[in-house]
Amino acid sequence: MQLKGIPASAGLSWGRAMQVPASARQPEADTIASLLVPAELDRFDAAVKQSGDALAAIRTSLLAHGRTEEADIIEVQLYLLADGELIGKARDKIEKAHFSCQAALQEAMSEALGMLHRLDPVSFKERAPDIEDVIQRILRALRGEKGVLEEIVGTESLILLCDNLSPSEAVLLDPRTIAGVAVVHGSATSHFAIIARSIGIPAVVGIGADLRSIRDGQTVLIDGSNGTLTVDPPARQLAEDRQAVSAAGGCKPQGALPLPLQTAGDDRPLLMSNISSVSEAVAAQNYGADGIGLFRTEFLFMGRENFPSEDEQFEAYRAVVSAFPAQTPIVIRTMDVGGDKPLSLLKLEEEDNPFLGNRGMRISLKRQDLLRTQLRALLRASAYGNVKLLFPMISTVDEWRQATAVVEQVQSELAQSCIPFNRHIERGVMIEVPSAAIMADRLAREADFFSIGTNDLIQYTMAANRNSPSMKELLDPLQPALLRLIHRIIRCAHDLNKKGEHMRRDGGRDRRRAASARHGPGRFQRRQRVVIVHRMAAQPAIGSLGQGLLEAGGRGRNGSGRRAVRPPIRRKSFSGALPYKLLDRFSICKSDSPARGPALVGAGPAGGAS
Amino acid sequence: MKKKYTVMNPSGIHARPALKIVEAAVRHSSDSYLVKDGASFFAKSLVNMISIGAKFGDVIEVVAEGEDSQAAVEAIGAVLTAEH
Incomplete structure (x- = not known):
């Protein structure tokens, strides 16, 4: 039997099921003598x-x-x-x-x-x-009852099954006893989920009442990366997973990847990590990541009573950049709150449907004071490495232009104050709203790279709440409508690469012509549009799609119009030898060659929201 | 003893400042209250302080009665006007 929920804390583990009964109100008189x-x-x-x-x-x-x-x-x-x-x-x-x-x-x-x-x-x-x-x-x-976790004694690996886990219970989770937690209700952003991630216990939330059908003592395999729970898994599967986990040094793999990421041909995709803190950047570097595919900066803003200052943000961004060698791509996304990531600091109006309300760039464009502070910090950090800016939740070309206009204003402020920054910093669009996917051809003319946020793209395309367990089938990443959209996004990016379209910094023809006249076409650097796909290709269930994406990304990238036929990725290096937890923490990008930077497709970030 | 203050924390009186107000209030023997839009909130109660929902720029009157009322009002005022 397999149950599906929402991934809340990545990782793969197994153990004996332990049902924690819900604490019911006791039948007790309301008043006393x-x-x-x-x-x-x-x-x-x-x-x-x-x-x-x-x-x-x-x-x-x-x-x-x-x-x-x-x-x-x-x-x-x-x-x-x-x-x-x-x-x-x-x-x-x-x-x-x-x-x-x-x-x-x-x-x-x-x-x-x-x-x-x-x-x-x-x-x-x-x-x-x-x-x-x-x-x-x-x-x-x-x-006279004890808390859920205070009653647990012994060192057996347990998979805890409960209605919900309160914050004060969650802090007591001990990875030596608790191998995983599965929860009937809950969201990936609850206190509990955050704590589970920080101590590295796989967790799945929002499974629904079916969770209660598992009996105490049954063997349960929990995959916090895919959000699945397998009850009494076949011995063969368990053995394979055990091997996979031990191959990478246990549930918390240390050190480099067990095998270099390499296709059967000479292709060398970039494997980049998705992170939400500085410490994760360091861990990613230890694992051998080729860079950072997505730094979710909103986590710098959460759980605190004031906004982080420019200097504080700068230190965080610089620390991430400094964890890697100088030319390593570090994609940093501006604050992406709202939806399932409320930020109480902002005192936003409560909305009936926050996923369709103030989110991501929509908030940043309204609160340009915050955006400017963040961009100043990001641009200052760009003096220390290959920082790339990414804007979330862009729905229109106009929003993109507003965002880049602010970047340019901040750049000229910094220039006036003689503060160093990378004048040629790359700027990308996170494509996660169908309108942006439809307009991808226009956005591709102005952006330096695309990053596809498949999680939100699925939920908006299919009109299916991604946190709703009953929407599972609609949220299948293999839905043909979604594949068409992703294909379109990648094609739009590469069509421009094929034509050798010049990168535009200003979004307007005149400036581009002027620039060409000044420098001559040869001097004007040609850029490859980069596409990063989040969350999909590394999942074994959709391995063929992952290959397809990598192949699609490979086409026509070399500017000659030659359609490169990409041999499929050697599966072994992708999923066979790696624990899912590890795969789930990375984005995969393809590059022309390491020296020229990344040029395409990626996969599976950490569990939880992207 | 009463005095009006303007909230200077850009994120308003949220979790951490609310806790700081309670800390400041319980250090004094006087009971103190925060008055916002005519409603008054007991400063020694965290439940009250997190419910007040004060934003940047809101004007809040701090009222205290007792021996050390002035010190209590000023201690709370310092949290309200702090920028962090």
Whole structure:
């Protein structure tokens, strides 16, 4: 049996299933006799104290391990536990209205959540789990229950199956005991998913109620990269996967790739990593990545109370660039928030359908103050290596022009202040909206490269929410409509390469003519349009598509119009010998030759949102 | 003791500043309240402080009563007017 969910934390592992029952509300009277009130208050105070002690201990342990971000989550909960308006109110309800502990806590929680939702709907999404988590902890203490993870003893590899995992539970996940986590509900951006990624435990969320049909003790193979769960996998498959994982040195592979990436011909595709932090850049370099295919800078903006300053961003970008040799391509995408990645800092209006609302470049163009700060930092970092700018969620040629106009303004500001930057920095469009795919021929005239965000392109093309488990079939990356679109995007990019179209910095004919006249056509550098495809080609299930993409990308790139027939990628180097986790963390690009930089197709970034 | 402040943090009073206000309030014996659009919020409650939803440029009145009310108001005012 195989179940499909949403990938939340990449990696492949297996173990024995352990069902964690949902904590149901106990059948307990809502009010108590006045005689019992003092005893109920004692019970309440003891449970609150026990919860506080437990949280303080967790916090100390997290701090001792340098996990300060997770310790902050717990600190918020400690303050909530001491909050007179939450816990104090619950106590009052016992004392004055003779509520039972359970009823009092639940009443106080719904009042607090109601107020938060009414007054600040944006922070509601982020903070509500903390409030619920604290109240649940006290309720558990009252019943003498332990937390999900506190009850687990022993060192057996367990695959945890649960409804959801709260933040304070998730910080206790121990990779030595827990081999993977599968969750009925949840999203790839929940606290839990972020924590699972940071400690390297494979996780799949949003599987739905089917998850509950797995029995305790059954062997489960979890693939956090594809978002699949295989129950009682055939022995052969398990053996193959074991071999794959051990070939790369276990679940957390260290060091270089086991085999060089090489096709049966002389082709050498670039294997580039998709990252969301500086530490991942360093890890990618250790694995032997040829560069960074996508740096998701929005993670620099999340989980903090102020926007990162220009200097702070510059340091982060420069650190990523410095992790690699000088000419290594480093594709950095400007802040891509909204949709499933809300950013409370922005105080955006709540929308009925955030995926169709303010997202990505739409936000950046409205908040040009933020965009300018980020571009200044990015351009400053471009003095240290081969930084390429990527703009997300572009829907129209006009948006692209607005974005590049800001780049040019920032460039001239920097030039005036004599701050060094790369004047010829490449600028690309992330093609993830069907309108951009349809206009790819026009965008190709102005952009230096395309990056195809297949995740969003699928959901927008198929009108199917990518986080909805029931939309699985529509979200199949082999849907012919999607393949046609991707084919079109790649063809548009390469058509221009074939014609030897000059790269345009200004998007206008006149400037180009003037430039040609000044330098002569020979001096005006010819550029290859680059296409990077995210998320697809390396997945074994669509290996043939991956080959197709690589072949399509190979056509006509050499400017001579000669159709190069690409031999298929040697499968062994792609999927046979590599753990899926590793594959899933990379983009694959093809290059003409290493010296000339990348010229095409890529695949599979890390689990979670792209 | 009451005083008006303008929120100077570009991202408004969010998780971290909310926590800082509670920290500042509980250091003082006076009870303090933040008044925004006529509604008042208890400064010693994190639930209240994260609910206030104050944005950059909002004017908030801080009210405190008690021995150290002036110090309490100023400590909270410092968080409201901090740029980070």
